[in-house]
Amino acid sequence: MGFIVAIDGPAGTGKSTVTKILAKRLKLLKVDTGAMYRCVAFACLKENIKVEEEDKIKKILENFDMKFPKTNKGSRVILNGSDVTEKIRTPKVDNVVAEYAALKCVRDKLTPIQQKMGRENDVIMEGRDIRNSSIPKC
Numbered sequence: 001m002g003f004i005v006a007i008d009g010p011a012g013t014g015k016s017t018v019t020k021i022l023a024k025r026l027k028l029l030k031v032d033t034g035a036m037y038r039c040v041a042f043a044c045l046k047e048n049i050k051v052e053e054e055d056k057i058k059k060i061l062e063n064f065d066m067k068f069p070k071t072n073k074g075s076r077v078i079l080n081g082s083d084v085t086e087k088i089r090t091p092k093v094d095n096v097v098a099e100y101a102a103l104k105c106v107r108d109k110l111t112p113i114q115q116k117m118g119r120e121n122d123v124i125m126e127g128r129d130i131r132n133s134s135i136p137k138c
């Protein structure tokens with residue numbers, strides 16, 4: 001199991017700033033769990049899938065491939081081969097991301113990915129609600 005640091009808290013509290021600083025200083029893989037949920041919301045919006053259409057959301061999640069490479073521009077978010085770094089940070093996504101993130105099918109898909117990252121790497125995970133039974137609490 002890797003070394004895991006969880007930065008949890010409400011929006012606008014400086015999670016991103018603290019995470020970036022600690023990731024660099026401690027040489028940890030930075031995982032923005034919020035970006036993962038934003039990818040789901042973005043993909044659903046792109047396909048005009050409403051939050052009530054769980055069967056369609058599950059279908060999208062079947063082939064969901066996210067990567068978070070570091071580049072000379074900083075960390076990027078790649079969804080199914082396309083750079084969506086800026087596209088997932090729009091007001092349109094902001095307005096719906098919490099609704100998609102609350103769905104059990106979305107959590108069932110993303111939580112194991114986050115847990116696997118924690119098992120295989122030394123990570124710092126940023127998010128509003130990333131602490132769970134698989135991540136030890138301070």
